[in-house]
Amino acid sequence: MKELDKKYNHKDVEKNKYSKWLKEKIFEAEFNSKKPAYSIVIPPPNVTGKLHLGHAWDGSLQDLLIRFKKLNGFDTVWIPGMDHAGIATQAKVEERLREQGISKYDLGRDKFIAKVWEWKEEYAATIRSQWAKLGLSLDYSKEKFTYSDELNQIVNYVFVKMYEDKLIYKGKRIINWDPKQKTALSNIEVIYKETKGAMYHFKYILSDNQKDFLQVATTRPETMFGDVCLVVNPKDKRYSKYIGKTVINPSNKALIPVITDEYVEIEFGTGVMKCTPAHDPNDFEIGLKHNLEQIVVMNDDATMNDLAQEFQGLDRFEARKQLIAKLTKEGTFIKKEEIVHQVGYSERSNAIVEPFISDQWFVKMKPLAKQVLDLQKSKEAINFYPNRFNDTLNKWMENSHDWTISRQLWWGHQIPAWYHKDTKEVYVGITPPKDEQNWERDSDVLDTWFSSAFWPFATMNWNNKKQSEMMKRYFPVSTMVTGYDIIFFWVARMVFQSLEFTSSKPFKDVLIHGLIRDEQGRKMSKSLGNGVDPMDVIEKYGADSLRYFLLTNSSPGQDLRYSEEKLTSTWNFINKIWNASRYVMLNLKKIPTNLEFEKLLVKANEVNNQIDFWILNRLSETKKMVKEAIEKYEFTVAGKLLYNFIWDDYCSWYIELSKAQVGENSLLNKQEKQFSQSTLGYVLKNILIMLHPFMPFVSEEIYQSFDLQSSILKERWLDKKYQFKILTVDHIFEIVNNLREFRANQNIKNAISLNIHFNLKKSKFKSIIEKGISYINIFVEKLVNCKLDISIIDDKDLTSIAIKDYFLDISNKDFFDKDKAIQETQDKINELLLEIDRSEKMLANENFLKRAAAEKVLAEKEKYINYKKQHELLVDKLNELKKEKA
Template identity: 45%
Template sequence: MDKTYQHNNTERKILNFWLENHIYHSNVNSDKKTFSMVIPPPNVTGSLHLGHALDDTLQDIICRYKRLMGYEVLWLPGTDHAGIATQNVVEKMLQKEGITRHQLGRDKFIEKVWEWKEQYGQKIINQLKSLGASCDWDRERFTMDEVLSRAVKKAFVTLYNMGLIYKGKRIINWCPRCSTALADLEVEHEEREDKLYFVKYKFLENPDHFITIATTRPETIFADTAVAVNPKDKRYSSVIGKKVIVPMTQRTVEIISDERVETDFGTGALKITPGHDPIDFEIGKDHNLEILIAIDLDGKMTELAGELKGLDRDVARRKSIEILEESGALEKVEDLHHAVGHCYRCKTVVEPYISEQWFVKSAPLAKKAIEAVKNDTIQFFPERWEKVYFDWLENIKDWCISRQIWWGHRIPAWYCNNCNEIIVSENEPKSCPKCNSTDLKQDEDVLDTWFSSSLWPFSTMGWPEDTEELKRFFPTSVLVTGFDIIYFWVARMIMMSLALTGKEPFKNVIIHGLIRDSQGRKMSKSIGNVIDPMEIIEESGADALRFSLASLSNPSGQDIKMSKEKVKGARNFANKLWNTARFVLNYKENFVSYDITKEEITNMEPEDIWILSRSNEVKYYLCKKLDEYNFSAASTEVYNFIWDEFCDWYIELTKFRIKNHFKEELAFKILFFTFKQSLLMLHPFMPFITEDLYRRLPDNKESITFETLKEFNLPLNLEKLENMSTLIEATKSTRKLRSEYKIAPNIITEPILVMSDDIKNNFNTEIEKYCFLTRSKNPQIVNEMPTNLRGFALERGNLITVLIYLEKDELEKSREIIEKNIQKLLKELEISKQRLMDPNFLNGAPKEVIELEKEKLEIQKKSVEILERKLSFLK
């Protein structure tokens, strides 16, 4: 066994062992209890970032824990074809070769995308494996697989036949760069500074008079078909019905009244451009207004713009302002801070556009999805995220699911060129069912990526076929994800699953926060604070990264502050565990069995009973907290048990017993038993090192995965625990004194221990252990405090007071150290006092900062008092 822990070698070796032996393959015929999860499929274009690492670490912890609790676990992995994102990547690659997708043609381009996917698509999967994700990799899925593609077609046709999918002309979000429609959720609204232009529209009957409207988009004036005012706005009641001349055109439009006009925005008069604004589109429908288009699909001006035809919309804006200014139609310009919609992929400003698209009628689906959460069929953790879920579903709009790209699931709809019939079918029709014509053409569009993702929990298990996987593992048990895709994915999975299978897709939804830097800032390449998880895995190991993420996560779902420094603590823990294993395995030849007999229980030392009872308590606490999805509390408890109790106490006392040949065989049994239990409890958080060390233990199974987390279930004499408590307190107090007063390790002290007779009776049997642990000899045990304490260092505990006499040299050194510390504290105390007397600080600082300063002052005062008392004993 290597002297130091080499995480890279260990993790590489263990990962190969897991994969080669299919350790995490799920058995549909197992007689165990069932637990299942599906991984939120990362984009095939992606690389592992800290968000993925957190998400998949938490899922893996749950799966490994459930295996240890005796469940048959399926954690199904896979990737998403990521329509727009993947197409953009491949198009950029082709651009370098001087080729466009249109030059290649649809079929050849799709071939290129598949080639790219085969070459690069496994990158993020391999990274997830490096993280230790215990998925059933034999069942890996891809949203464009044949089985999933069949499910997508079945879902589309079923929903269409239910009247829940339709084709309609509506105003949609259009990305001129990606040349496709976007769903409302795919539009990111970014705050920015802009201009609000006040433009005069002259009255037709009296051109000397005008009505002023305010707009941020003067380039769309060419497509105006009305001016609207609110009927309750008395300022404009006399002009309703009158005609005005649209600036930059020779057209006239009517002033109409509509209650949707906001009276407090701009002038209270609104230009209505149904072809370029969603609200205007709705107003236009209700008033039967003509729809004109001034900007085309490429973001360029149409013939409607006259001399501005062909200009980019941004250039046209500047030109429009010049024309309005020259003609005297521009009244004034004001600054405006507002949100502008951008494409979530390429960040281009989205253009509202009238288009015929396919939509999912969402309200009927949303109703069942709301009920499923309200009646606790599905539960959110933390519960507060239910409100976010309800708010969106209760105000849901129809979902635009068609995309004008080539990579994706092509819409299973055909058009008859003879009679215009639309045929929606899972299989390509040979002829039109209406007129028998064979002149059919398939819809060119593909489905929104989120459509196939919404089927993920059941399509991955073979739906619509009634597969063994579907019968055994669906509905799934838990979904773990971030709050940012509650709308995009979580709600849609629930809607689709209830509509298509009649079942909920999962029972519990765990929502975690986002990862931020140590200062709470969002990680960004521009700031330079992005932490690459693969770098951390290389530097400190996947186990260290996983443990850090688990210990930082919180049950309230708040954002996590992350830094590389925090990973170092977990790396040190792995090193500590490795060194502990070297000590334990050094006595492998002394191993007899993990089983402890009733006779051996009666012969146990206090530390044996203590470590076994603590192991039981920690196991119970671990299970309770993981059942509550409190990963931080669970991981911290296991960490403290292994480091502070098993390593720092039981192993040290085992060394005493080995040295003195005192009940060695029993000590070895409990040493191996507790070490094995420690590995099992730590395994969900740090799977690589625990698997490696477990496989080195005697009498093991093929993998730690096949173990069951059990508790020590024989009765223990808990009365002896008092002896251990006394030993721990006496040892801690003595060690603290040795540390504080810089007593050299080679010096053996003769302490005085002050304790009551009851405690003395418990402690008498532990004196030799105490001396071993504290480098002491001949301790005096007395009932009362000595009257002359001069020259003594003193430490008061709850039950015991420890005194150590200091020699002249030690006395002088200790006095010097304490005096320096007192002077330092007095300076800090004076600074705090002055600060709390400063009116600028008291009036300007936040209340919590002032309270912290007050607390700091009180702590400093108490610290000075303690040190002065200690100094008085040393004079």
């Protein structure tokens, strides 16, 4: 075997591993194998820049699943890809061009798009290098891009088909408008922030009574030029006399009616609402209901148009100031109330979003949402982890509004619609109209989420004519991993588009994770300057440390707090594994294969290989529990089980105990010693297999030293169940722990050898101890420098240590303090009384006896019996000590 370096160095360990995996094509799907299939498609990161810590978390979760399934005998495929991210990428490229003194209009559409492609290639290479650093087991032979020619063909087909099926239409509706980018936005591209603002109150004077008025409050006075009426609740008696009358709009002196609608809340504000259908989504719905005029008072850059009269050309906020000043002079401005309210900002430009009526393309959501709701009520429902997010999906689908899919951008899938230059007729088709010179193509592109909605089947070579071979084997996707913040914006859309075009759900399971926050619990952001670059973390701690931290510090659906302290702790854990592996390899000539180990196991000694049997039992128990936890997506639970087994059972106990078995002075014969050495290596190999999905680099590095297969990924997860009868191991642990504690309390140096005598008078373990005394002595001598004897000590001046239902007697002679012994014995009696009291209450509790598992009840009864025996013996011992002192 190759010897490991003396010190663990994550940079050396992680170097060149990924290229080796790719060279061996170890991540590529085994399409023609008879193995069960398991598939994941990556949530495609935007080609806007580098991956952040959230991407590292998302990728680590998926990589764990792929490696775990591969080790468990599955044919796995993880399809990589990236998203062209329309508005976000265009904004980045425009910003770069502005720094060079160039605008997109200087270049024109085609040359600008060429510049965006250059950006895409640059950042796609960066993203792939980051995937490599993280060790993501992606099958690059199947990589996709949401703006490729292949995806464009799917997008065009889907758009045309949905248009023909009346699921897509063009019309005027209120949308989120970015006045800086001059494009419609999806809801996810709008970030709501608490913002200082004001509620402005105005008089709308009655046209037939100049002394009477209705008081109206608004946060956006500049939209008053688009008011078409005032609205009151029909049940509001305060305003019943005004219904049907007209009032004077203070902004432009237009006469507008007072109408009724139950939408208006009687108790909210003044109970009178101005209605501006072209500039507010709720007003728009009221406008449709009452057939009201839609008056647009702004340009697409949020400056005021000619309907704003003398304020034409002013920015909306400047127009607001000047309008208030004017109406103050005219006496129609009443007051201003300072408020803090939620205001929508464009995610990319940070401009305040303007609700704006616009002629856009929409997806009709009601029939599509029904498909999702019907699926989630059926036996074929998609499984959400945690399940509460299924309710989130359903609520969003129940309240879904038609989806704006057109964007006023150049980068993206151009809408396959043409308008006749003369007749204005609309043509929608996959190919242009025959007399194309007479038609003008729609210049808008589609929302990025529209093309991303096909991702699960588009990545599997879907076409509308027949099911692809990829889809037959790997679709629906086995697990979709994503954050809770895009359930509606992406997950829901993938579901209804898949149902619509493949008649199948897109995935079986959806694993939801949260957001990564800083150590104070704040969301990471550029404005706070609290972001963490995953590549910086890898440089300092290694990818294995970062991955293990990300994977084992949050439950599904919960946010995760970044912690430098936990990363340090994880690095130390890996260092512990490294040093343990070095010890094992120094004591072995080779690591046994599974078959070689099973042959040795048949000849193992029932008495003298108890420690080996114990660790094998713990190994199979741990592997079973870790596997169950991973299959439930409970990675934190799996990580804790692994940590405890490796640190406590294997390193702290088994390796220490093995030193007494495989060392030069071992009392084991050659065959027993060989089995113990083989167990040491066999368990380590299986530890590495369990660790591999969490820590791929270091587990591969140590495994490669074994000279077995070319990669640990060619190994298999141990499903063998070991249930050896263990008689002496628990006694060894308790004896060693108690003698260590005894030495510490009495300040007895480990160099001083102690003679210990068993007092087994009333013990049910008498025959086990007598039979295994020489085996137990191996470890007690090695670990605590004590010699055990089953003969009864002929000395009344002694100290007794209670173990289970027997004592270890030690002659006091040179070190014993009777007063201290009396106090310690009394303390132990007091502790036992508390345990006896607790146990009695539990066993008297009918709920516990009825509901607890039978094994748990039996275990509690056995504890109680042992406590009573120990108490009786300790009381006798206390009385003897007191007599001796007297």
